[in-house]
Amino acid sequence: MKINVGFVGYGHFAPHIIPYFLAHPDVNKVALAELIPERRAEGARRFGITELYDSFDDMLQNGKDINCIAVHVQRHYHGDMVIRSLQAGKHVYSAVPMASSVEEVARIAELAGETGLIYAMGENRCYDPTTILCRELYTSGALGTYLYGQAHYSHDFSHFHSYERYTGRDNWAGFPPMYYCTHSVSMILSSLGEHVTRVSCMGYHDPGWAHIFSPGKNHWDNPYINETATMRLSGGGIMRINEFRRRAWGHPPTTIECMNGTLASYERSMDRHTIQYALPEGGQQVEDVSARVIPAANIGNMDGSSAYAPIQPVERLPESFRTLHISGHEATHPFVIDDFVRAVKTGKLPPINAWAAARYMLPGLIAHESALRDGEPLPVPDLGEPPAGWEVMGYST
Numbered sequence: 491m492k493i494n495v496g497f498v499g500y501g502h503f504a505p506h507i508i509p510y511f512l513a514h515p516d517v518n519k520v521a522l523a524e525l526i527p528e529r530r531a532e533g534a535r536r537f538g539i540t541e542l543y544d545s546f547d548d549m550l551q552n553g554k555d556i557n558c559i560a561v562h563v564q565r566h567y568h569g570d571m572v573i574r575s576l577q578a579g580k581h582v583y584s585a586v587p588m589a590s591s592v593e594e595v596a597r598i599a600e601l602a603g604e605t606g607l608i609y610a611m612g613e614n615r616c617y618d619p620t621t622i623l624c625r626e627l628y629t630s631g632a633l634g635t636y637l638y639g640q641a642h643y644s645h646d647f648s649h650f651h652s653y654e655r656y657t658g659r660d661n662w663a664g665f666p667p668m669y670y671c672t673h674s675v676s677m678i679l680s681s682l683g684e685h686v687t688r689v690s691c692m693g694y695h696d697p698g699w700a701h702i703f704s705p706g707k708n709h710w711d712n713p714y715i716n717e718t719a720t721m722r723l724s725g726g727g728i729m730r731i732n733e734f735r736r737r738a739w740g741h742p743p744t745t746i747e748c749m750n751g752t753l754a755s756y757e758r759s760m761d762r763h764t765i766q767y768a769l770p771e772g773g774q775q776v777e778d779v780s781a782r783v784i785p786a787a788n789i790g791n792m793d794g795s796s797a798y799a800p801i802q803p804v805e806r807l808p809e810s811f812r813t814l815h816i817s818g819h820e821a822t823h824p825f826v827i828d829d830f831v832r833a834v835k836t837g838k839l840p841p842i843n844a845w846a847a848a849r850y851m852l853p854g855l856i857a858h859e860s861a862l863r864d865g866e867p868l869p870v871p872d873l874g875e876p877p878a879g880w881e882v883m884g885y886s887t
């Protein structure tokens with residue numbers, strides 16, 4: 491099958507992602523839809539794209555041989571665009587977040603199940619070196635029983651003016667932080683293969699940002715610039731998630747800070763990564779694993795490095811990706827893009843399919859509801875596993 495990708499949205503992020511679709515040996519062509527004519531022209535010029543559309547609607551209506559849509563528009567448009575793409579019979583790769591309501595998330599999974607089309611969420615942090623390390627630690631049995639973990643996504647908005655420049659006609663100012671929780675949540679959940687059953691969350695209202703983060707000042711009536719949630723997992727363990735948009739902090743924007751088990755515990759302290767193993771005779775042995783998870787070079791096209799770390803399974807990527815250092819974010823995007831293309835080609839489900847993505851998304855949507863009720867613990871719905879018999883690809887193969 492020819493994989494013809496219709497890329498939607500040429501904003502801040504697109505130039506870091508389009509090159510991977512263009513370089514993938516199984517992609518036949520890439521077309522571009524962008525509302526703003528100057529951006530559309532810039533995308534066409536920079537990447538030699540000749541098939542251009544004025545909008546997503548234009549592409550859906552006239553791009554007859556486009557069979558995959560790659561959604562890279564503002565975050566609160568994703569759900570609707572993904573649903574309409576699936577309804578139009580297209581496979582979908584979507585930048586995070588999956589959607590911004592429980593109903594949209596459930597509808598995406600329902601449509602993916604009904605149609606057999608591939609939906610993949612581009613949650614790159616499932617391939618973060620620290621996630622791969624923790625997944626390895628847990629699945630090998632070395633961690634023992636999972637007890638507690640912490641992860642955060644900190645994206646300080648003190649430079650917000652530069653983001654407004656990139657957001658096109660509309661903007662996502664005031665978007666509830668927990669609606670963008672998939673980076674942090676997926677790092678721990680994808681290590682364990684579990685889901686969240688219950689959440690309690692509190693929000694921080696910053697008077698200095700009340701012109702954006704206050705009821706009546708954004709589409710969501712959201713008062714909180716920072717949100718902190720405690721989540722109960724299906725295996726009984728606990729995780730704490732921080733989604734901060736105001737914090738004097740640069741690096742790392744997203745990470746697992748710690749993961750504690752009965753036999754071993756991982757901890758990140760800035761750029762020092764250690765595992766402490768409980769010794770059978772008592773006491774601990776400390777292993778410094780920094781060299782496995784720190785990128786081999788510091789090539790910074792976006793946040794973080796675009797170079798791979800030794801622990802990442804680079805050998806499973808197409809040859810053409812291995813020397814393409816453009817995505818930033820600890821070289822995690824090449825894996826999710828490759829997953830999507832291979833899923834469309836083989837008919838297998840990508841690891842971050844609609845059901846997995848729902849598990850990374852729903853805890854945050856409910857967490858924000860809890861924050862609005864000042865921390866009231868709330869149950870988190872679960873859409874379950876993908877349909878029986880639909881093979882799911884692994885992260886490392």
Ligand SMILES: NC(=O)c1ccc[n+]([C@@H]2O[C@H](COP(=O)([O-])OP(=O)(O)OC[C@H]3O[C@@H](n4cnc5c(N)ncnc54)[C@H](O)[C@@H]3O)[C@@H](O)[C@H]2O)c1
Binds near residue numbers: 561564659
């Ligand atoms: N995984 C990550 O680490 C990561 C990093 C950056 C951005 N993102 C996600 O990628 C998405 C894009 O981010 P960005 O910073 O490029 O946003 P942006 O606002 O800079 O660009 C979005 C573009 O989409 C265009 N657009 C909107 N509606 C459209 C339509 N109907 N048809 C055609 N074009 C349309 C806008 O005109 C704009 O140019 C966001 O949802 C963001 O959350 C993810």
